[in-house]
Amino acid sequence: MTSDLSLLAPATTPAPTAESDPLLASKFAVPEAPPFMVLRQRLLDRVSKGVCEPLMVVSGPAGSGKTQLAASWVSAGQAPGPVVWITLEDGDGKPGVFWSYVVEGLRRGGLSLSPTVDRPAQATIDRSFLVRLAADLATQPAPAVLVLDSVDVLTDQQLADDLDFVLRHADHHLRLVLVGRRDPPLPLYHYRLIGRLAEIRHDDLAFTTAESAELLAGHGVELPQQALASLVERTEGWAVGLRLFAMALQGHGNAEDLVATIAGDEANIAEYFLREVLKAQPVDVRDFLLKTSILDTVTPELAQVLTGRSDARRTLAALARANAFVQPVAGRSTAYHYHRLFAELLRAQLVFDEPEEVPDLHRRAAGWFAAEGRLVDAVRHAVTARDWGYAASLLIEDLAVGQLLLGEKAAPLGQPFRDMPDDVDAPEPALVTAALALAGSDTDRCAKHLARAEKLMDTGTPEQSGALQLAAAVLAVIVACRYGDVARAVSLADAAEALLAQAPPERVAAHPELRALVLSSKGAIQNWAGAVEDATATLREGAKVSSVPGCERPRLDCLGQLALLEAYHGRLRHAAVVAAQVRELANQCGLAPQHRPAAAEAALAWVAVERYDVETAWRHVRTAEATIGIRDDPLSAAALALVRSRLLRARGDLRTALHVLREARMPRGGRVLSPWLEREIAVSQARLLVAMGRPDEALATIDAFEDHASPEVAVVLAAALLARGDTDRGREIIATVVEATDVVAPLLVDAWLVLSAEAAKRGEGGHARAALRQALRLATPESYRRAFHEAGPRLRQLLRDNEELAACYRSLGTSPDAAYHRPSGDARPHVGMPVVVDSLSERELEVLRYVAAMLSTEEIAAVMYVSVNTIKTHVRSILRKLSASRRNEAVRRARELGLI
Numbered sequence: 038m039t040s041d042l043s044l045l046a047p048a049t050t051p052a053p054t055a056e057s058d059p060l061l062a063s064k065f066a067v068p069e070a071p072p073f074m075v076l077r078q079r080l081l082d083r084v085s086k087g088v089c090e091p092l093m094v095v096s097g098p099a100g101s102g103k104t105q106l107a108a109s110w111v112s113a114g115q116a117p118g119p120v121v122w123i124t125l126e127d128g129d130g131k132p133g134v135f136w137s138y139v140v141e142g143l144r145r146g147g148l149s150l151s152p153t154v155d156r157p158a159q160a161t162i163d164r165s166f167l168v169r170l171a172a173d174l175a176t177q178p179a180p181a182v183l184v185l186d187s188v189d190v191l192t193d194q195q196l197a198d199d200l201d202f203v204l205r206h207a208d209h210h211l212r213l214v215l216v217g218r219r220d221p222p223l224p225l226y227h228y229r230l231i232g233r234l235a236e237i238r239h240d241d242l243a244f245t246t247a248e249s250a251e252l253l254a255g256h257g258v259e260l261p262q263q264a265l266a267s268l269v270e271r272t273e274g275w276a277v278g279l280r281l282f283a284m285a286l287q288g289h290g291n292a293e294d295l296v297a298t299i300a301g302d303e304a305n306i307a308e309y310f311l312r313e314v315l316k317a318q319p320v321d322v323r324d325f326l327l328k329t330s331i332l333d334t335v336t337p338e339l340a341q342v343l344t345g346r347s348d349a350r351r352t353l354a355a356l357a358r359a360n361a362f363v364q365p366v367a368g369r370s371t372a373y374h375y376h377r378l379f380a381e382l383l384r385a386q387l388v389f390d391e392p393e394e395v396p397d398l399h400r401r402a403a404g405w406f407a408a409e410g411r412l413v414d415a416v417r418h419a420v421t422a423r424d425w426g427y428a429a430s431l432l433i434e435d436l437a438v439g440q441l442l443l444g445e446k447a448a449p450l451g452q453p454f455r456d457m458p459d460d461v462d463a464p465e466p467a468l469v470t471a472a473l474a475l476a477g478s479d480t481d482r483c484a485k486h487l488a489r490a491e492k493l494m495d496t497g498t499p500e501q502s503g504a505l506q507l508a509a510a511v512l513a514v515i516v517a518c519r520y521g522d523v524a525r526a527v528s529l530a531d532a533a534e535a536l537l538a539q540a541p542p543e544r545v546a547a548h549p550e551l552r553a554l555v556l557s558s559k560g561a562i563q564n565w566a567g568a569v570e571d572a573t574a575t576l577r578e579g580a581k582v583s584s585v586p587g588c589e590r591p592r593l594d595c596l597g598q599l600a601l602l603e604a605y606h607g608r609l610r611h612a613a614v615v616a617a618q619v620r621e622l623a624n625q626c627g628l629a630p631q632h633r634p635a636a637a638e639a640a641l642a643w644v645a646v647e648r649y650d651v652e653t654a655w656r657h658v659r660t661a662e663a664t665i666g667i668r669d670d671p672l673s674a675a676a677l678a679l680v681r682s683r684l685l686r687a688r689g690d691l692r693t694a695l696h697v698l699r700e701a702r703m704p705r706g707g708r709v710l711s712p713w714l715e716r717e718i719a720v721s722q723a724r725l726l727v728a729m730g731r732p733d734e735a736l737a738t739i740d741a742f743e744d745h746a747s748p749e750v751a752v753v754l755a756a757a758l759l760a761r762g763d764t765d766r767g768r769e770i771i772a773t774v775v776e777a778t779d780v781v782a783p784l785l786v787d788a789w790l791v792l793s794a795e796a797a798k799r800g801e802g803g804h805a806r807a808a809l810r811q812a813l814r815l816a817t818p819e820s821y822r823r824a825f826h827e828a829g830p831r832l833r834q835l836l837r838d839n840e841e842l843a844a845c846y847r848s849l850g851t852s853p854d855a856a857y858h859r860p861s862g863d864a865r866p867h868v869g870m871p872v873v874v875d876s877l878s879e880r881e882l883e884v885l886r887y888v889a890a891m892l893s894t895e896e897i898a899a900v901m902y903v904s905v906n907t908i909k910t911h912v913r914s915i916l917r918k919l920s921a922s923r924r925n926e927a928v929r930r931a932r933e934l935g936l937i
Contacts, residue, residue, distance in 0.1 A: 058134070060141050064124045068108045073255040073280070075248055077106065079275060080237065084110040087235030088117065088182055088212045091204055092228045094236050095216045098360040099313040099377070100277025107216050111184065117212070118179030121146040123186065130190040132162045132199070139183070140170070148149040148174075148181055167202050175208035188217035189359075197222040218360040218719075243274025252276075256283035271377055278378055281305045310382045314361055325352055327390065330396050331418070332385030334366055335373045340404050343398055396422040407431050413449045420453040428453065429465035436540065438508040439550040441472040442515070443590050451476065459486070464493040468508050475512060478669070480519045487512050504544075507536040511551055518558040519669055521567045530559035549796055553583035553591035561598055565672055567712030573602050588628050593619055597636030601676055604643035605713065608784040608876055609819040614935040616641045635664040635673040642680045647783070648849075649822035651687050654680060675701050675714045679721060683823065691729055698722040716742065716749055723753045728827065732760040748774050748784045756791050768795065775811075782879045786812045786821050790828045797831040806842065809835055813845040818882045818937075820849045877918055877936065884911040889928045889937055 064693070084106065087093040095103045111120050121142040129135055137156040144150060150173045157166060174181065191197060201223050204213050215221060228234035244252065249269050252444045253260060260268065272278035284305070296813035328343045329335050337350035346352065353373050356363040362376040373385065388395055399422035406415035411434050419428035432438060432450065441451045454469050467490035474482035490509060510533040517526035533555045537545055545551065556579030576595045583592035596619045603612035619637035638661035645654035661667065661677055678701035685694035691755055698718050702710060710718070719738055726735035735757040742750050751774050758767035774780060774788040793808035809832060816824070825832070826848060835841050877885065887897040894912070898905045912924070921927035 048647050050680055062137060063137060064126075064129075065122060065142055065145055066124075067103060067111050067122045068124075070105065070109060070112065073252060073283075074105070074109070075244075075251045075255070076109065077102075080106050080241065081110050081113060081115070082239060083235075083241070083614060084214075085115050087237070088214060090228075090233045090235045091209060091212060092223070092225070093212070093214045094220060094225065094234070094238075095214065095240045095242075096218065096220060096360060096904055097239045098275075098362050099218060100275065100280075100309065101239060101360075102244075103216050103237070103242055105276075106242070107184055107186065108213060116182045118177070119146040119148060119179050120182045120184065121148075122184045125185060125187045125190045127190055130193055130196065132193065132196050133157045134194060135191070136162055136166070136170075136199075141180065143174075146181060148177055161201055163907075167199055168206075171203045171206035174203070174211045177208070177210045180210045180212050182214060184214040185217065186216045187779070188215045188221045189219050191221040192224050219222045219358055236791070239364060242276070244269065244272075244276060244279055245274065249274070249279055252279050253286070254282050256287050258283050258286045260286075273376055273378075275376065275378070277309060278306065281309065291717070295458070306378055307382050307385070310362075310379055322352065322356070325349075326356075327383055327387045328394075328398055330375060330380050330387060331395070331402060331421075333374065335363075335375070339402065339405050342401055357366065400424060400427065403427065403431065407435075412437055416450060420457075425454075425457050425461045425466050426463040428460075429457075429463070429469045432469060433465045433508050434504045436504055436507065436544045436548045436551060438472050439511060439548060439554050439589070440470070442476050442554060443550060443587060449473075462493070464490045464505060464509075467493060468505070468512065470620065473507075473510055475515060478665070480516060481667070483512065484516050484520075487516060492657070499641030503536060507533065507540060507551070510536055511554055514555055514558045517688065518562045521562075521565065521671065524563055525913045526562040527566070530555055530562070549582055549585050550588045550591065553579055553588045553595075556582060557591040557598075558593040560595060561672070564602065565596055565711045569602060569605075569713055572760075574600065574604070589622055593622055593626075593634050593637075595596035596622070597640070597673075600640035601636045601643070601673065604647075605676075605717070606876075607647075607781045607819060607821075609644045609647055609821075610935045610937075611876065612640050612644050616644075617935075625686055627865075630660060631663055631665050633664060635661045635667040635670050635677075638664070639673040639680070643676060646680050646683045646687075647823050648820050649687070651684060654684055658684070672711055672714065675710055675718065677730060679714070679718055680727070682721060683857045686725065686728075687823075687826065690757055695722060695725045695729070698725070716747075720749050720753050724827075725756060727753070727756050727760050728829075730760075732757040736761070748777065748788075752787045752791060753785055759791065759795050764795070768822045771795075782815050782819060783821055783824070785879075786816045786824050789815065790824055790832060793835070794832055797835060803833075805832075805835055806839060809842055810845070813842065813849075814880070815844070816849060818879065818886065823850050824844075856897055877915060881911050881915050882919075882936065884908060885915055885927070885931055886937055888912070888915075888924050889931070890912075890934050 060534040084093070084095075095107055097103045107123075110116075111122060121139075123138050123142050125135075126140075129138065140150065140154060140156050152164070153170070154169045154173050167234070170493070185191075192199075200213075200221075203209055207869075215223075225234060229236075246265060246269050249272075250265055251263075268279070268282060272282065315326070318326065325340070325344050325346060329340050330401060331343075332339060335353060337353060340349035340353065341347060350371065353363065355372075357365055357373060362379040363373050364376070366374055403415045403418035403424075404420065405423065407413075412431065415431050416428050419431060423754040432441075437450065451473055454473060457466060457470065459470060467486050471483045471486035471490060474486060487509065494505065494509065512527055514526060514529040514533050517529055524670050534552075537552055537555070556575055560572050560576035560579055563575055566572075576599045579595035580592055580599065582588070583595060596615050600612050600615040600619065601616055603609075616637045619634060623633045639658045642654050642657035642661060645651075645657060658677055658681055661673065667674055667677075678697055682694040682697040682701075685691075685697060701718050702715065702722075709715070719742065723735035723738045726732070735753065739754060739757075741749050749772050755767045755771035755774070758764075758770065771788050775785065775792065780788070789808045789812035793805045793812060796802075796808060797803035812824070816822070826882055836846050883901065884897060887901075894905055894908050898908045901908070916922065916924075916927055919927045919930045921930055928937070
């Protein structure tokens with residue numbers, strides 16, 4: 038351990054000094070090892086290596102084990118020659134006294150010095166004495182090792198210069214080992230530059246976990262590995278700290294629990310710090326240490342703010358040099374940290390001495406950190422001062438309220454507010470409480486505190502800050518979206534975007550999560566309102582804005598909604614690619630399956646069922662239904678109901694499938710279905726009724742829709758009319774669909790299958806096969822299979838009987854999971870990949886596939902029965918949409934996106 042805990046050797050008869058004072062023999066005695074001594078071989082080996090150099094320094098704070106290390110090495114007998122030990126004390130730094138001890142120590146160590154080298158006869162040492170001593174040392178048969186313990190007392194520059202003179206001229210026959218809390222004023226830099234200085238410093242002296250366990254075992258204390266690691270972390274490997282902890286833990290059956298409770302203000306530890314460290318400091322330095330102890334990391338600039346001292350930089354550097362439990366932070370030359378236990382003692386002492394000053398110190402620190410842009414530290418200090426209004430206003434004015442909604446990454450900023458009372462009478466704390474409630478998915482509590490904040494804003498000063506209004510608007514948008522209040526949500530989103538435009542650009546740029554949160558909510562509510570095109574544009578913009586670190590949550594929400602919309606539009610490959618991005622990002626964020634967006638899994642389920650991959654679709658349905666967010670996502674829940682009904686129909690359970698759809702159309706919690714989902718579910722319901730032989734009920738189901746000309750309604754209307762026998766009207770309606778130019782592929786497939794079934798029913802085999810061939814051609818790019826399974830026995834018979842048609846059907850794509858289950862050598866989408874802003878049309882996708890097959894423009898025109906100019910127009914559009922300059926680049930990018 039250290040000399041402070043060691044027994045000194047008994048004194049022998051003193052001899053008179055040149056100044057008539059006796060030389061104390063105890064100063065030449067090597068300290069004995071205490072019974073709890075830990076043999077630290079790693080350090081003993083370093084000392085053995087270090088004494089090969091002329092100068093070695095063992096320096097560390099009080100109680101770090103430096104003296105006992107040197108004493109253990111001397112006792113081990115590994116020195117290259119005679120060893121002289123001198124323990125220095127106050128007063129021994131006088132030249133006459135110091136050199137008297139050195140000469141006497143050398144003689145006691147067995148060195149033969151000439152009679153001309155005697156103890157100095159006066160306080161002033163002349164050069165002749167130094168020359169004679171150096172010359173005598175140079176003639177010794179073996180190098181002598183002079184260990185000077187407690188060299189802190191050697192503050193006289195002339196004395197240090199004299200010692201350096203002797204060391205340099207002893208011809209390597211003197212090895213000097215300096216042990217102390219601070220370095221003496223020798224030119225250490227010179228020895229360091231020429232590579233002749235060995236050093237063991239504070240970090241080297243820290244006990245390792247294994248050494249700490251051995252020390253505790255010497256006191257009869259044994260701790261589990263985790264508790265031991267915690268103890269070493271708390272003590273920072275400080276020898277005396279470990280010893281005092283060991284003493285406190287002795288005899289306790291619950292030693293493991295006690296580890297976490299002992300702090301720097303524990304009686305024995307506090308007494309040690311007070312006596313060994315604070316007592317040695319001037320009053321102004323003690324005041325400096327107390328006031329700066331509230332910081333985890335101390336910088337000169339912040340120390341000056343807290344203490345008012347202009348010499349903060351020099352004071353910190355001096356404390357670090359003195360090993361006063363103040364250490365430089367690694368890699369930061371002007372930043373320091375206090376030993377953890379020492380800081381705990383200082384803070385306890387500060388509270389005891391000046392309790393009224395503590396909050397003000399924390400407020401000053403908070404202001405400095407805020408000015409430096411270190412919001413988390415600023416908030417933490419303001420909260421420590423129990424100034425909740427100031428802490429919340431720091432967060433609000435920084436535009437950081439959105440960070441509280443970003444999951445685990447918001448913990449450092451949100452954690453300080455966990456104990457904030459609910460009734461702080463200011464709008465900023467109310468908004469912070471609302472945001473934390475929203476982060477915890479407690480929408481009702483958020484709405485309550487948001488209303489309280491808005492009331493406080495209304496009754497406050499008229500000059501409300503823009504940051505305060507913006508924070509309230511962002512939270513209000515999300516709450517309105519959660520409640521499905523479409524009109525209010527859209528209005529609030531517009532207001533929030535206007536406030537964002539008015540906010541300082543540099544602050545908005547520093548917090549992209551605000552715009553990302555607004556856009557994700559606005560896109561979701563537009564989607565719910567049925568403004569599908571607007572929603573798609575908003576969500577794409579939101580995905581783009583949130584493609585920066587820290588915005589993973591809103592990006593996941595935007596991409597999940599986009600994937601569902603892409604699936605609805607029949608762009609199955611793109612839907613799978615976007616959903617794969619969601620999965621990849623969720624994996625990077627470490628999100629458990631239940632915390633992932635339900636919309637992405639719903640989209641994958643939709644893709645799988647359209648491709649008639651029943652097993653995969655059921656898996657995605659179960660995964661989506663198990664997510665926590667499904668409760669607050671009625672759109673995904675309705676989409677899942679639609680998928681589930683199609684899966685039940687595939688199982689042959691048409692009655693249950695119909696029941697699921699009817700249940701899905703019933704309002705829940707005052708919310709009505711999104712118009713596009715309402716229409717999709719009603720159309721699916723009508724199709725089921727047609728399949729069940731109930732065309733009149735099917736017609737009644739879709740009769741509620743005024744727009745019978747919409748492709749979705751028109752296809753099922755025609756099927757119902759044909760099933761009821763109204764052939765002419767049914768054929769007329771279905772003809773308008775297949776002749777239209779803006780109908781999405783899935784509906785065209787359904788339309789051609791209706792025509793094929795009608796032709797087969799009339800015995801027109803050629804027409805039936807031609808229509809079926811068209812349906813297969815349209816289904817191939819996205820691998821639609823479900824419609825063919827639901828088409829009825831006549832069409833399935835056609836597929837079986839015609840090898841060409843059967844081959845076309847067998848060639849229909851693969852599982853929707855292909856986008857993220859490709860072999861490792863294939864290109865795969867990644868999280869940073871942008872979503873295609875302008876989706877390719879069905880015709881463009883068809884042209885793109887022919888381009889990938891290396892067909893010329895003329896060949897593509899011939900295959901598709903269109904003009905060459907039409908193909909050129911399609912190619913130009915493809916290049917523009919894929920941001921490509923050449924055909925092969927467009928093909929490569931399309932493959933990366935999973936489009937082909």
